[in-house]
Structure formats: C-alpha cells, structure tokens
Amino acid sequence: MTKELTINSERLWNSLQELARIGAYEDRATGLTGVNRQSLTDEDAEGRRLLIDWLRDAGLAVTVDQMGNIFGRREGSEPDLDPVYTGSHIDTVSTAGAFDGCLGVLGALEVVRSLNDRGSTTRRPIVVAAWTEEEGVRFGTDMLGSAVAAGRLSLDYAHALADAAGKTLGDELERTGFKGEHPVLLDPPHAYVECHIEQGPVLLREDTQLGVVTGGQAISWQRITLGGRAAHAGTTPTELRIDAGLAAARIVVKVREMVDSGDYGRLRATVGHIATSPGLPSVVPDRAELTVDLRNPDDGCMVAAERDLAAFLETLPESQPGLAVETRRMARTNQVPFSGEIQNLIATSAEELGYSTSHLMSGAGHDAQEIAAITPTAMIFVRGQYDGVSHNPREYSTPEDCAAGVRVLAATVEKLAS
CATH class of the missing domain: 3.30.70.360 (Alpha-Beta Plaits)
Incomplete structure (x- = not known):
C-alpha cells in the first residue's frame, strides 16, 4: 500500500499568510487586516510572481496562457496520459480575507510539495492551476479565466472587458506581463478537484469538518x-x-x-x-x-x-x-452538478483519514463550475469560522481545518492520478 501523504500544515499555513501580506490593508469597519488584491492590479501581479517562484521551486514546469491563467505541471510516469488538475484563484475582492481561492491554489501546491517530500511519482501528470479574475469584481464577469479556458466565453470578449477606469483586461495582461502565449482553450484533463473555504455557515453549525460539494447553483x-x-x-x-x-x-x-x-x-x-x-x-x-x-x-x-x-x-x-x-x-x-464518482472519492478519502463530512451545494460561484463542462469535477469545502463569513477580513479557517481539507485533497488527487 502507498504510504499516506504527509501534509506539512505549518508550511501550508505560512504560505497562506505570506501571500496574504501582498495587498494587505487595515480595514476600518472590522479593525482587522484584510486583503485587496484584485485581478491584474500591481498587487495581483506581485502575488502571481510569488506563486510562480513557489511552483518552480517545487520543480513544476510553469506556463501562462493568453488569459493569464497560470499552470504548474508535475510530470507523471506516463506523461502522455491526461493530467489531473487542481487549483483555484488568488485574485480577491477589495475587502477579502486570506483564504478565498488562495487555499485551493496553495493547497494544490502543498500536495505537490508533499509528493516531492515522499519522493513519489504518480502515473498521470498533476497540474496546479491559478485562474484569472475568478471574483469578477474588476472586469465584471466572474470565473472569467476558467470560463474562457473551458470555451464558454471567447478570448476576444474577455480581453475587451474594461474596469471602472476604462482599462481593458487585455491591456492589463500586457501591462503586468501576464499575457501568455500558451493557447487558452484547455484540452480536457482527466479530472479537476478544487479545495475551497465554504464561505457559509453550514459546516460550522453542523459541527462537520469537511464538505463534499454536490454542485453549484x-x-x-x-x-x-x-x-x-x-x-x-x-x-x-x-x-x-x-x-x-x-x-x-x-x-x-x-x-x-x-x-x-x-x-x-x-x-x-x-x-x-x-x-x-x-x-x-x-x-x-x-x-x-x-x-x-x-x-x-x-x-x-x-x-x-x-x-x-x-x-x-x-x-x-x-x-x-x-x-x-x-x-x-x-x-x-446555470446550476452545475459535480461528478458523483469524484464526490464518492472525496468522501471515501475523508472517511479513511477520520474526518466527518456533509454533502452540500455551493452557494458561491467557483472555477470548478466552469471546468465541470469539460471534465469530471468536484470540490472539497473547508469549514470557516464566524458563521462562515467571507469576502470580508473576518474570513477565517483554522490551521487544523485547512490542513484537513488539503489532506483529503491530496488523497483524492493521488488516487485520480494513480
């Protein structure tokens, strides 16, 4: 039997906190430190560069597509097989916390780091994805990078979108240096799994550790x-x-x-x-x-x-x-159902690791909803505190709950990739 991946929870937490310092601000309403790292701002560009450094340090081959979506590929023993994708986004709303999106990207990075620590190679390649403009707060369309990658929206449409100051997404990709040359239309991967803070109160009120997400509304x-x-x-x-x-x-x-x-x-x-x-x-x-x-x-x-x-x-x-x-x-x-097979895999992985789970639908939009159009997809929800508040500096999940979600992510991704 393959030895269980050991997630370095301290490394994961430190990565979350280091990224959160980029775009940090003091929020008058809460008295807390929030994050304002909207898509393709200077702060987002700085966060992207840090992420790329981390991906390369983990031995991944990094590509950036025409939408600025970032991918870090860890090769498998059979590199011609369709890869398993996992990730989320690092752009934020203007009044964010440290976890929305970022946990999914840095959790995926921690999965790769843990595989490296164990010296393991999966059969299928694993790709860590960081999608552009998931929040939609700057250019007005949410899940934008993943929607173009999955073919629902055109590249020309996305590049022409403008913010309140009249700056287009295409021009901001150029200005920040993230208008990549890699084609944006994604070849359907083998599967996609995304770990995300719940952004709601269900898991906390049920005293359940993790959520198996059935789909998005x-x-x-x-x-x-x-x-x-x-x-x-x-x-x-x-x-x-x-x-x-x-x-x-x-x-x-x-x-x-x-x-x-x-x-x-x-x-x-x-x-x-x-x-x-x-x-x-x-x-x-x-x-x-x-x-x-x-x-x-x-x-x-x-x-x-x-x-x-x-x-x-x-x-x-x-x-x-x-x-x-x-x-x-x-x-x-539209409402998007997630793969029942991958939901079962997540639930089984959680049970094997000793975590309680609930099945629930996501109230928020996620990149997983776009990628579900081209490949079997599902999500893992991590419990939030303070009634699950999100899009606010009070957004918080404990180091233990973050590690639990990423342990289940690691187990699920490794099974899919093996």
Missing part, C-alpha cells in the same frame, strides 16, 4: 442603469420629478420581496452596488446605477425570477414618465 448578474432628470430638491414638485434614485430604491425593495415571497424556490438576491449622480444632497438624481445578483439552485426558478424582474423593470416608467431603464448582462451560469 445558478448565478445571474446584471447592471441596471436608470436615467432621470436632475432638478432642485426644494423647488421641484414631486409630480414633476423623474427621480432615478427613487427608481433604484424600488428595485432594491422588489428583489427582496421576490426572495421573501417563496415563489422562486431558494432564491437569493443582492444589490451589491448602487450609485447616483450628481450625488448632491440638494439635487434630484438624474442617473442611478446598480447591480443585481440573483442565485438559485433550481434553473427553472432562476428563469422565473429573471423574467419577473425584467417585467417589473418595464413598469418603472409608468410611475415616472420619462424614466429610461437600461440593463446589461454581466454574467450568467
């Missing part, structure tokens, strides 16, 4: 722009106003009513961005911009929610004649 992002008419706040009669701010508020209330109604299954809806102009206390807003994030584990319920929200948006000018309403789709994915 449908996600819909859209940006809504409302055009009104600026006017004096004190002198303009209410009936003569075209108030874009009022229309935005009605949308916020509407999406919450949709959730509370129960008519759309387990719908979740969030207005995460809202802005008005000219933004003055004495002027009726002539423009409002907001985003609506819808999530649903049922594709049919998601379609119904999108349809009814669109119908509501069409009624807004009825109460304010002259109001202009424009919508733009930012991202849209």
Whole structure:
C-alpha cells in the first residue's frame, strides 16, 4: 500500500499568510487586516510572481496562457496520459480575507510539495492551476479565466472587458506581463478537484469538518442603469420629478420581496452596488446605477425570477414618465452538478483519514463550475469560522481545518492520478 501523504500544515499555513501580506490593508469597519488584491492590479501581479517562484521551486514546469491563467505541471510516469488538475484563484475582492481561492491554489501546491517530500511519482501528470479574475469584481464577469479556458466565453470578449477606469483586461495582461502565449482553450484533463473555504455557515453549525460539494447553483448578474432628470430638491414638485434614485430604491425593495415571497424556490438576491449622480444632497438624481445578483439552485426558478424582474423593470416608467431603464448582462451560469464518482472519492478519502463530512451545494460561484463542462469535477469545502463569513477580513479557517481539507485533497488527487 502507498504510504499516506504527509501534509506539512505549518508550511501550508505560512504560505497562506505570506501571500496574504501582498495587498494587505487595515480595514476600518472590522479593525482587522484584510486583503485587496484584485485581478491584474500591481498587487495581483506581485502575488502571481510569488506563486510562480513557489511552483518552480517545487520543480513544476510553469506556463501562462493568453488569459493569464497560470499552470504548474508535475510530470507523471506516463506523461502522455491526461493530467489531473487542481487549483483555484488568488485574485480577491477589495475587502477579502486570506483564504478565498488562495487555499485551493496553495493547497494544490502543498500536495505537490508533499509528493516531492515522499519522493513519489504518480502515473498521470498533476497540474496546479491559478485562474484569472475568478471574483469578477474588476472586469465584471466572474470565473472569467476558467470560463474562457473551458470555451464558454471567447478570448476576444474577455480581453475587451474594461474596469471602472476604462482599462481593458487585455491591456492589463500586457501591462503586468501576464499575457501568455500558451493557447487558452484547455484540452480536457482527466479530472479537476478544487479545495475551497465554504464561505457559509453550514459546516460550522453542523459541527462537520469537511464538505463534499454536490454542485453549484445558478448565478445571474446584471447592471441596471436608470436615467432621470436632475432638478432642485426644494423647488421641484414631486409630480414633476423623474427621480432615478427613487427608481433604484424600488428595485432594491422588489428583489427582496421576490426572495421573501417563496415563489422562486431558494432564491437569493443582492444589490451589491448602487450609485447616483450628481450625488448632491440638494439635487434630484438624474442617473442611478446598480447591480443585481440573483442565485438559485433550481434553473427553472432562476428563469422565473429573471423574467419577473425584467417585467417589473418595464413598469418603472409608468410611475415616472420619462424614466429610461437600461440593463446589461454581466454574467450568467446555470446550476452545475459535480461528478458523483469524484464526490464518492472525496468522501471515501475523508472517511479513511477520520474526518466527518456533509454533502452540500455551493452557494458561491467557483472555477470548478466552469471546468465541470469539460471534465469530471468536484470540490472539497473547508469549514470557516464566524458563521462562515467571507469576502470580508473576518474570513477565517483554522490551521487544523485547512490542513484537513488539503489532506483529503491530496488523497483524492493521488488516487485520480494513480
């Protein structure tokens, strides 16, 4: 029997903390140190260079594709076999913790380091992947690098996406030196496994150590722009106003009513961005911009929610004649089931190592959902603390729980690669 891989939990933890220092900032709301390392910023480029150094130090052959996706390949004894991929992302939202995405990439690196420590070679190659712009906060489309690699989105579409300052992703790839020459369309690997902090409270509340992820729910992002008419706040009669701010508020209330109604299954809806102009206390807003994030584990319920929200948006000018309403789709994915075979492999590996597990669907979007279109895929969730809060400096998982997730990742990847 092959000796169990020994994960160096201290090395894993130190790697997580070292990467978290890149883009670190002091968060006023929490009083904690957070991470702001958005995709293709200078901070992200610095984090990428550190990761590449670590991959090469581990003996991996590093390639960067046309989307800036980073791959470190550990050769197998039969290099012509399709490889096993494992990884995640290192880009963050602007108010992040140290674990979202990073645990999956550095956990995959620790798997390779542990194989090196044991002096083992798997039959299949193993590839550590770090995908570009998973968060979608800078260029407006989440899971972007993996979506292009899997063929759902085109390279030209992705390169043309621009941030709030008008800088395109293609130009930022050039500027940071990460516009690689390796073709972006991925040859389907043998399998893909991703380890990730849960970003929710289920495992903690159930007192369960690890999650076997059954799939990801449908996600819909859209940006809504409302055009009104600026006017004096004190002198303009209410009936003569075209108030874009009022229309935005009605949308916020509407999406919450949709959730509370129960008519759309387990719908979740969030207005995460809202802005008005000219933004003055004495002027009726002539423009409002907001985003609506819808999530649903049922594709049919998601379609119904999108349809009814669109119908509501069409009624807004009825109460304010002259109001202009424009919508733009930012991202849209259906519910994605993960491989039952790999789920079973994860559950078996966890049981053999003495860890308790629960099966649960992911509420967040992950690169695994994109790669599932081209190869058998599954995920391991690691328990978070503080009710599983994420996208916040309070995001935290213990060294012991991180090590548990990566031990199961190592066992699963080694079985798949052997």
